[in-house]
Amino acid sequence: MITLQFxxxxxxxxxxxxxxxxxxxxxxELITLYGPSGVGKTSCLRILAGLMSPDRGRIKVxxxxxxxxxxxxxxxxxxxxxxxxxxxYALFPNxxxxxxxxxxxxxxxxxxxxxxxxxxxxxxxxxxRNPMTLSGGQKQRxxxxxxxxxxxxxxxxxxPLAALDYHIRQKLQTYIHEVHKEFSLTTxxxxxxxxxxxxxxxxxxxxxxxxxxxxxxxxxxxxxKQLSGKFQFTGEVIAIEQEEVVYIVTVxxxxxxxxxxxxxxxxxxxxxxxxxxxxxxxxxxxxxKIE
Amino acid sequence: xxDWDPLILTFELALVTTVILLFISIPIAxxxxxxxxxxxxxxxxxxxxxxxxxxxxxGFYFLIAFSPSNSFxxxxxxxxxxxxxxxxxxxxxxxxIYSLPxxxxxxxxxxxxxxxxxxxxxxxxxxxxxxxxxxxxxPNIKKSLLTGIVLAFxxxxxxxxxxxxxxxxxxxKTKVASIAIYDEVEALNYEAANFYSLTLFAITFIILLTVxxxxxxxxxxxxx
Numbered sequence: 001m002i003t004l005q006f007x008x009x010x011x012x013x014x015x016x017x018x019x020x021x022x023x024x025x026x027x028x029e030l031i032t033l034y035g036p037s038g039v040g041k042t043s044c045l046r047i048l049a050g051l052m053s054p055d056r057g058r059i060k061v062x063x064x065x066x067x068x069x070x071x072x073x074x075x076x077x078x079x080x081x082x083x084x085x086x087x088x089y090a091l092f093p094n095x096x097x098x099x100x101x102x103x104x105x106x107x108x109x110x111x112x113x114x115x116x117x118x119x120x121x122x123x124x125x126x127x128x129r130n131p132m133t134l135s136g137g138q139k140q141r142x143x144x145x146x147x148x149x150x151x152x153x154x155x156x157x158x159x160p161l162a163a164l165d166y167h168i169r170q171k172l173q174t175y176i177h178e179v180h181k182e183f184s185l186t187t188x189x190x191x192x193x194x195x196x197x198x199x200x201x202x203x204x205x206x207x208x209x210x211x212x213x214x215x216x217x218x219x220x221x222x223x224x225k226q227l228s229g230k231f232q233f234t235g236e237v238i239a240i241e242q243e244e245v246v247y248i249v250t251v252x253x254x255x256x257x258x259x260x261x262x263x264x265x266x267x268x269x270x271x272x273x274x275x276x277x278x279x280x281x282x283x284x285x286x287x288x289k290i291e
Numbered sequence: 292x293x294d295w296d297p298l299i300l301t302f303e304l305a306l307v308t309t310v311i312l313l314f315i316s317i318p319i320a321x322x323x324x325x326x327x328x329x330x331x332x333x334x335x336x337x338x339x340x341x342x343x344x345x346x347x348x349x350g351f352y353f354l355i356a357f358s359p360s361n362s363f364x365x366x367x368x369x370x371x372x373x374x375x376x377x378x379x380x381x382x383x384x385x386x387x388i389y390s391l392p393x394x395x396x397x398x399x400x401x402x403x404x405x406x407x408x409x410x411x412x413x414x415x416x417x418x419x420x421x422x423x424x425x426x427x428x429x430p431n432i433k434k435s436l437l438t439g440i441v442l443a444f445x446x447x448x449x450x451x452x453x454x455x456x457x458x459x460x461x462x463x464k465t466k467v468a469s470i471a472i473y474d475e476v477e478a479l480n481y482e483a484a485n486f487y488s489l490t491l492f493a494i495t496f497i498i499l500l501t502v503x504x505x506x507x508x509x510x511x512x513x514x515x
Contacts, residue, residue: 050415076414077415103426
């Protein structure tokens, strides 16, 4: 179990931010940090990895103290067993894909893990390529594999899929889900994509102004109205148009646009860019096989 | 018969200076990139001083400091048996300081241009700072290293003022090519002066041309 409890003053562009976090994470859990930019999500991951030191507090993983401001204990990133997937991938340009993975081996560690990861994350065709020649999705897969070579207990994913298109995203979500189970990791993900969060995470931690606003399962957080709908999707409002007496709200759900009819009372508190749930109660949806 | 000694001495000096500079500049550059210390601007200014300071100023103070009649010079002489005034060793020490910015600055800007996540990724994998420096950072700034090596080498060849002040003009010991040229011109021996000058001109041109060819990617097929 990971026990995080720390305070750090961060100098942000919009002024100082007091990051104050108290959080317990169970072994094997996959949690998501969710919230607008600049609330300290990335800083949380960096503090846990030892790349940034909190001003005060305590970080305990299982029975090991990684940080304690009272006893001045602060383990270096090298001493902590963490896998970190950076937003910019951070692949080493002077090494091939395989060499990138091999570099991450611990002293005396058996090389078998490399082949295992290459197989699970399907990097076979890419292993002798230079990372600079890969596409974003391929780079991200390599970075994911490399983060796991030294068999960390904790995997930290800093918006790993933000820059990727829909199909590659879907595929990488599957990889993340697989490695999380396969290597019995405790995973912390930063994501803005509600679909992705619902699909991957056990628990969502909503951050606001450096504090935890609320935490619960993704269903409870994002579908707070607790509809008993037969089917429901989350999406983003793209347009609201008035047609005679009703309104047509266009919602982007993943990569498809859905038009929903709404009356004036429903649209009053809706603005473009809002996250919404599209649900249906009374009708039975019909399935068509397309592929 | 032309005397090759000054040219050989020049390249010896440049070679020894460059090797020493490479070893001391990497830690200095890395420190300058990483540090948040308040004395960073002071160190940066000191490292860059030789760019603007007249070489004679540097030479003059070396002469004073290293002179055996001075306490520091006497201490060196007595305890380490090193005499830095009018000796090849003295030239090396002075050249190292004189060419320091030419090595430190390219390496510093090369390291600063690398994303911080490269070293952070290596640290998280459990790699030490030294391993990270040699396996990750330096291999990715080959161009900057080459620029630093060549500029420091070429700049040491071009030294005059410092060498004259601290080295004097001892044939085979401190009489480098740039001083030999001055010497020959003073003696109205234009033929010998022209020989040294032309050699230095050609060699420095070739060295710099090679750097620009390599760093401009023209020789990429051969470099990789």
